[in-house]
Amino acid sequence: MEQYYASQIYSDCFKDTNSVFRHLSEEEFVMIPMEHGPNSYKRGEIIYSEGNRINGFYYVQKGIIKIYKTGFDGKEQIIRFAKKGDIMGFRSTLSNELACTTTRAIEDSNICFIPGDVVKHFVKTNGKFAMELLQIACKELGEANDYITDIAQKTVRERLAEVLIHLKLEFNLDNENFLQISLTREELANLVGTATESVIRLLSEFKQDKLIELHGRKIKILNEKSLIKIGNLQ
Amino acid sequence: MEQYYASQIYSDCFKDTNSVFRHLSEEEFVMIPMEHGPNSYKRGEIIYSEGNRINGFYYVQKGIIKIYKTGFDGKEQIIRFAKKGDIMGFRSTLSNELACTTTRAIEDSNICFIPGDVVKHFVKTNGKFAMELLQIACKELGEANDYITDIAQKTVRERLAEVLIHLKLEFNLDNENFLQISLTREELANLVGTATESVIRLLSEFKQDKLIELHGRKIKILNEKSLIKIGNLQ
DNA sequence: CGGGAGATTGACTGATCTCAACCCGGGTGG
DNA sequence: CCACCCGGGTTGAGATCAGTCAATCTCCCG
Numbered sequence: 001m002e003q004y005y006a007s008q009i010y011s012d013c014f015k016d017t018n019s020v021f022r023h024l025s026e027e028e029f030v031m032i033p034m035e036h037g038p039n040s041y042k043r044g045e046i047i048y049s050e051g052n053r054i055n056g057f058y059y060v061q062k063g064i065i066k067i068y069k070t071g072f073d074g075k076e077q078i079i080r081f082a083k084k085g086d087i088m089g090f091r092s093t094l095s096n097e098l099a100c101t102t103t104r105a106i107e108d109s110n111i112c113f114i115p116g117d118v119v120k121h122f123v124k125t126n127g128k129f130a131m132e133l134l135q136i137a138c139k140e141l142g143e144a145n146d147y148i149t150d151i152a153q154k155t156v157r158e159r160l161a162e163v164l165i166h167l168k169l170e171f172n173l174d175n176e177n178f179l180q181i182s183l184t185r186e187e188l189a190n191l192v193g194t195a196t197e198s199v200i201r202l203l204s205e206f207k208q209d210k211l212i213e214l215h216g217r218k219i220k221i222l223n224e225k226s227l228i229k230i231g232n233l234q
Numbered sequence: 235m236e237q238y239y240a241s242q243i244y245s246d247c248f249k250d251t252n253s254v255f256r257h258l259s260e261e262e263f264v265m266i267p268m269e270h271g272p273n274s275y276k277r278g279e280i281i282y283s284e285g286n287r288i289n290g291f292y293y294v295q296k297g298i299i300k301i302y303k304t305g306f307d308g309k310e311q312i313i314r315f316a317k318k319g320d321i322m323g324f325r326s327t328l329s330n331e332l333a334c335t336t337t338r339a340i341e342d343s344n345i346c347f348i349p350g351d352v353v354k355h356f357v358k359t360n361g362k363f364a365m366e367l368l369q370i371a372c373k374e375l376g377e378a379n380d381y382i383t384d385i386a387q388k389t390v391r392e393r394l395a396e397v398l399i400h401l402k403l404e405f406n407l408d409n410e411n412f413l414q415i416s417l418t419r420e421e422l423a424n425l426v427g428t429a430t431e432s433v434i435r436l437l438s439e440f441k442q443d444k445l446i447e448l449h450g451r452k453i454k455i456l457n458e459k460s461l462i463k464i465g466n467l468q
Numbered sequence: 469c470g471g472g473a474g475a476t477t478g479a480c481t482g483a484t485c486t487c488a489a490c491c492c493g494g495g496t497g498g
Numbered sequence: 499c500c501a502c503c504c505g506g507g508t509t510g511a512g513a514t515c516a517g518t519c520a521a522t523c524t525c526c527c528g
Binding site: 069071072073075077079090091094095097100101120123124125127128130131133134135137138139140141142144145146147148149150151152153154193194232 | 303305306307309311313324325328329331334335354357358359361362364365367368369371372373374375376378379380381382383384385386387388427428466
Binding site: 389390391428429431432435 | 483484485486
């Protein structure tokens with residue numbers, strides 16, 4: 001019964017419509033061992049840290065995770081977020097390297113682990129799965145390249161506007177136009193690549209200009225068009 | 235005879251020890267059509283541009299290519315270089331998107347083209363090839379993440395030192411300790427993510443400090459250790 | 469009520485960008 | 499043959515964006 005239950009959760013987990021695992025056959029599916037999770041993590045808890053040897057994929061079933069690198073002086077740079085349906089740790093797993101990022105829950109989250117040898121077996125024997133993974137890697141790569149260009153060339157003001165728009169696209173707005181992700185000012189700064197105080201100043205500038213409204217950590221988007229323009233997005 | 239010759243060049247091309255294509259079987263190898271190249275490009279010539287629909291891999295047989303994105307104000311940001319044995323265009327090909335970078339020869343180069351459907355076929359049927367490609371994508375992804383963190387957190391001075399060290403690692407030094415790649419000051423600036431004048435000033439500062447020597451575009455590394463320290467590299 | 473984390477504001481500093489002038493070497497056309 | 503032109507390189511001066519430091523505020527929690 002216990003076994004069945006675990007299996008059921010796993011099934012829910014991997015058959016989400018946007019999951020990489022959706023193309024697995026039943027025979028492949030049963031190769032995934034059930035004993036790893038789903039584990040739950042509270043806000044603030046670390047899933048794995050830079051330098052850890054991880055060997056497997058972490059599949060996010062619920063919640064939001066921030067994925068960041070720690071710079072020379074200890075400052076965090078947020079690279080991306082992972083949410084329901086996303087996988088983490090595939091870079092290190094596939095290239096047999098130590099983790100180069102830390103992953104930390106910013107909302108209570110559920111995460112399943114799939115061992116590296118199972119995943120590698122799928123890559124070698126299931127062309128569709130391999131292609132799917134390649135496309136995920138390519139998507140991330142494209143986004144990383146955009147990010148590099150932006151950080152190198154745009155002002156902090158432009159980047160903050162851009163980040164707000166990206167957050168809107170990735171996490172959507174609720175029915176009152178609030179961003180459905182809540183970050184501390186410091187996290188926002190670590191995403192934009194600037195100082196916390198700069199983010200605060202620019203946010204209140206945007207508020208003055210009626211582009212956004214601030215209610216604690218919740219941000220309401222009032223004028224998306226202007227933000228797009230400020231961010232030099234299409 | 236002509237056919238044999240083309241095939242021979244292709245064979246030389248793809249069986250380089252560090253090529254992604256080295257794991258192809260003879261049967262797979264003959265599936266690559268011979269009519270596309272190798273083409274040669276002179277310094278300054280564009281292979282493909284941002285927004286082009288490309289559908290295939292560009293394999294660099296000889297030369298050095300700069301791969302860059304054009305920012306909002308027309309300024310180039312160099313993302314990476316491709317040299318002998320590297321492939322370009324796999325991101326766009328595999329994710330069926332338009333090219334998001336421009337590729338331009340900075341040395342006279344020879345490049346072979348492999349159509350997208352052939353590559354996709356290999357991905358689906360040859361697990362080793364798929365894994366190889368995934369590892370290439372993952373390697374680039376790791377480097378891109380490092381780059382993001384560096385640009386966001388390091389000073390221009392630190393980044394320039396780092397870039398010099400990276401160029402040394404990627405292109406090596408000749409027997410007089412000159413970097414085996416020659417870039418204009420502007421290209422160096424577009425790599426570091428700064429203004430041309432800033433690069434010039436910092437280069438002459440490094441020269442003053444006896445870390446490097448400048449002979450036109452050729453840069454001689456005199457004190458690698460100090461550069462590593464300045465760049466906050468391990 | 470005290471403590472602490474996060475948020476805010478102000479003042480100051482400085483790294484870096486921009487603008488402008490000038491130099492240098494190579495190629496070209498009169 | 500020489501003046502000119504042009505692209506790239508260099509230098510200087512001034513402007514400014516954004517980072518740092520420090521003080522204060524506001525919650526929230528035990």
